Amino acid sequence: MNDEAPGNHPTATATEYRDPEQHVGGGADGLALLLAQWLPGQRWFAHKGEALTAVTIESRTPIGQFDSREVEQVLFTVPSPGGPQLYQLWVGWAQHHPERFAHVLIGEVDGLFAFDALHDADVSGAVLQNIADGVSLGDIDFVPEPGATIDTSVGGLVIGAEQSNTSIVYGSSSILKVFRRLEPGLNPDAEVHRALQAAGSSHIAPALGVIEGPVAGERTTLALLTGFFANSxxxxxxxxxxxxxxxxxxxxxxxxxxxxxxxxxxxxxxxxxxxxxxxxxxxxxxxxxxxxxxxxxxxxxxxxxxxxxxxxxxxxxxxxxxxxxxxxxxxxxxxxxxxxxxxxxxxxxxxxxxxxxxxxxxxxxxxxxxxxxxxxxxxxxxxxxxxxxxxxxxxxxxxxxxxxxxxxxxxxxxxxxxxxxxxxxxxxxxxxxxxxxxxxxxxxxxxxxxxxxxxxxxxxxxxxxxxxxxxxxxxxxx
CATH class of the missing domain: 3.90.1200.10 (Aminoglycoside phosphotransferase (APH), C-terminal lobe)
Known part of the structure; x- marks a missing residue:
């Protein structure tokens, strides 16, 4: 769960984006070794509990700096019987041991401490603001749905119910589902929500926005923001x-x-x-x-x-x-x-x-x-x-x-x-x-x-x- 109280959060704007070749944080080899040890303990990982022989870092996209913490989106693959599986992880890097994020600490690489940045209230708040503003960070697009009203005044809180993804609840107004395992293309969760919303369905939460980025040369759904059913x-x-x-x-x-x-x-x-x-x-x-x-x-x-x-x-x-x-x-x-x-x-x-x-x-x-x-x-x-x-x-x-x-x-x-x-x-x-x-x-x-x-x-x-x-x-x- 998130340790920080809701408040005003800095926004990772497009001006904070740096050349993707100049990644933040520790080296790729060290990060890959850490992930191989850390991933089997994560409930959203398809092979949780199994020993990992290898993790391959595919891409690293800087997202922004939050006080002394730098954040990047990392795409990596792991081997599986059906072929490599692609995953998404938002990694925060801190110069000192981040006590607030000890429960989501990945480990230490090159003197820097890596943690799951989705649990950082500053990061989740910036993500929501970026969707509302339609920001692009390099190849990653934060896209609001046409006519959507997004309340950015509330802080985000990771909920623990998800099995295969990670969801962040923003007060009683919205919920962001970050897809951990990725395949190229439009995720059916976003596709169906849009279709049912257009049909006037009363049995879904309204789609408010998406985060998209390239995977294998195809625009791919990275996350979906919808309304949240409070008191349900x-x-x-x-x-x-x-x-x-x-x-x-x-x-x-x-x-x-x-x-x-x-x-x-x-x-x-x-x-x-x-x-x-x-x-x-x-x-x-x-x-x-x-x-x-x-x-x-x-x-x-x-x-x-x-x-x-x-x-x-x-x-x-x-x-x-x-x-x-x-x-x-x-x-x-x-x-x-x-x-x-x-x-x-x-x-x-x-x-x-x-x-x-x-x-x-x-x-x-x-x-x-x-x-x-x-x-x-x-x-x-x-x-x-x-x-x-x-x-x-x-x-x-x-x-x-x-x-x-x-x-x-x-x-x-x-x-x-x-x-x-x-x-x-x-x-x-x-x-x-x-x-x-x-x-x-x-x-x-x-x-x-x-x-x-x-x-x-x-x-x-x-x-x-x-x-x-x-x-x-x-x-x-x-």
Whole structure:
């Protein structure tokens, strides 16, 4: 978190920009060695916890000087099985050990101390001012959205909830998401926010500005500034609180408990349907024929087989999993595809004072940008939300007896049904009518979850595994 109180912040103006060949701070070799040691401990780093063999500094762009601290944007690559991955880091350099930033200290190079500069209130304040002013620092452009009103009177505070990026909240007015891992081109989070804003969607925060810079010769989104939903509640927190209320009420049913969530699930289903409709109007739609559906299901089977090769619980179920996917493979053509959220779950939703808002349209960060910007079936989003209800129901812990399991299943079923009811009321299409195909998307998601939990949280593996068993046994029936 940020240690500095909000106040007036100096602005890194274009006149402070220096020749990029004359970088600030310590030498590149020393910085690369430091990053190799520091990165595995960062929650936004895709390979956290793994030993790094090498870090390659690709570019260094001076941003400005703040008292005795100099700041630069550093782009670097790390090796991965799929090829080098590019990351962005804003590095601050101090001549003396920066006690205020000890919690984000990277290390010492050539007698200078490097730290994560996004946690410096002077830097985050200057970034906000630069977006409002439309400043360019060398090849980096700070661009306000047309007509945007940006309040620059408040200080920035890094929040700790982000997994793959870093977000800075400015009071109750705006939030800046700095993308850590970069791919050349327009980030779908910025692209979709702009499209939904143009469509008049009431379920998003307004886009206020972006930071852009060159990556591999292409203008690339480095950060996105949007409005901030103050006094909102995260959907995941609300759902799990509802489950805890249910489990604390003895033998009452889910619809008899004060914290019943089904009405909110219904509203959330309506909101997602409205977002899907706006996305369809903004980006258009297409249809998959029978061969393309077969190709889609084939990719799901291949993914399951890859997981089964190293996760025993899935390997044992592969024959039944193939059979379950084959039911969807027999679906006829005419499956509509369009732009979707791409990583929809309760944690990507906020209950505001006026309704449900959807955030983080970046898609799954581990997927290539081309995949995240492609058209997909809306059922993929719906399946993600249905899986999220299942997780919420089984997340409360406590006694693991049959009564607890039954009540968790009852809560999940009630809220899954309410969500689909809400979606159908707006879209005119009940997702449950696409039973085998919806089940395939759910099964694909659940298998991915099993693989993730197997590698990161083994004690959680039974949650998605029981969904895999349910889906291969029910065949996607309503």
């Amino acid at each position: 509640a995260e959907g995941w927190a609300m759902a799990t609180a509802s489950v805890r209320d249910l489990m604390a009420e003895g033998d009452l049913r889910a619809d008899e408990v004060g914290g019943d969530f089904a009405a909110e699930s219904l509203r959330l289903g309506r909101a997602i349907a409205e977002v899907h409709q706006d996305l369809a109007r903004a980006f258009g739609t297409a249809e998959l024929d029978a061969d393309q559906v077969a190709e889609l299901i084939g990719s799901m089977v291949a993914s399951a087989e890859a997981v089964g090769a190293h996760v025993p619980s899935i390997g044992e179920l592969l024959p039944e999993i193939r059979t379950a996917f084959s039911r969807a493979d027999r679906a006829s053509g005419g499956v509509r595809v369009q732009r979707i959220h791409g990583d929809l779950q309760l944690g990507q939703t906020l209950r505001t004072l006026t309704g449900w808002a959807i955030i983080d349209f970046e898609g799954e960060p581990s997927k290539p940008l081309a995949v995240r910007r492609a058209m997909h079936s809306p059922l993929r989003d719906i399946a993600g939300m249905l899986r999220s209800f299942d997780y919420a129901a089984n997340h409360s812990g406590g006694a693991s007896d049959s009564q607890h399991a039954y009540r968790a299943q009852e809560w999940a079923a009630r809220n899954r049904s309410a969500f689909c009811d809400g979606y159908a009321a707006v879209s005119g299409e009940d997702p449950r009518d696409m039973g085998s195909l919806l089940a395939a998307f759910e099964l694909d998601k659940a298998i991915y979850e099993v693989a993730y939990e197997h590698g990161h949280r083994p004690s959680w593996e039974p949650i998605p595994l029981q969904a895999v068993v349910r889906l291969i046994n029910t065949g996607g029936q309503k």
